[in-house]
Amino acid sequence: MTSSNQPENGKHGHFNQAEQRVSVSHIGLSTAEQTVLHSLRLFCMSYANPGYHAWEDAFESCAKTFGPEDGSKIGLAVMNAMRSLRQTRMTCFSFTNPGCPCCRHKLAKHEHQFMLLLKAVQNGDGLARQANAVILCEGVSSSKFLTHMEELAGHLIALAPAKEKSPSPAPRKRLKFTS
Template identity: 30%
Template sequence: MNLDPFARLTLVLLRWHFQTFAVPESQGWLVALRCATAHVGPDAAGALCYDLVGVVQTLRSSRTTPIAFNSESCPCCRDWLTPSERQIMQMIDALRHDQEGRARTLAQFLCDGAPDSNLLAVTQTYLRRHTPYSAQKAAFSQA
């Protein structure tokens, strides 16, 4: 996938948060916070990670199967997306481009067939608060 800088940061942070749950002793959430701080600064990093943990937790609680993800710390693996990662990033892309039907279909795949999870709402909140395009779009529509 051709990920823009915001989407790439989202993928990196998702992977570190998934690792936190898969290997708790890795303290992946701390790495995610450091990475977010490097990209968005200390004032915005905490909120960014908090909202993304909401996405991760909603996804985890909506599934009956584990999420396959690649380790961001592996130089080889981080260049490839698992099928689940691809679906997550495609869902995020669909939401960013106001393609609700496509996003809803991908969310249903991600949630093991459950149709009405909170995944879209939580992801939309994340995007509304943190996507550079969303911030510009909101400012433009208020002008």
């Protein structure tokens, strides 16, 4: 389930005042992460409106940024992460329409969690990783989703220029919550 921020009455740039939105620039996304966000939004558009084949644009965006081979791997990793998240969540995943020039510079709350989770996985921050996964998966088992997020992060880490790579992150610690 996905939910876009398509405003009623056709006005763009007006958000539900109850929902806090964060500026994309506020969380400091790299060019690669911005492409992942754009692709995520396009995959969400495809789920929200299957007749609109935005998934094609998602793969094209990844290929443009990462090249045809790496772009297809990253596009597939984003799609797999979103698909596993959709299978886990019981409520809608809110996202921002990537085509709206007024809205696309803000993150919906679930996009924000997704990107924070991706950053946590890339940085080896096990606590932030687990916390964001639990929130996104609504307390349901997140192992399949996390596997796809780790795959996505692995592709991004492998492609990052040497200056962007952290100097050997601390070993990842998996936290398991039992009920």
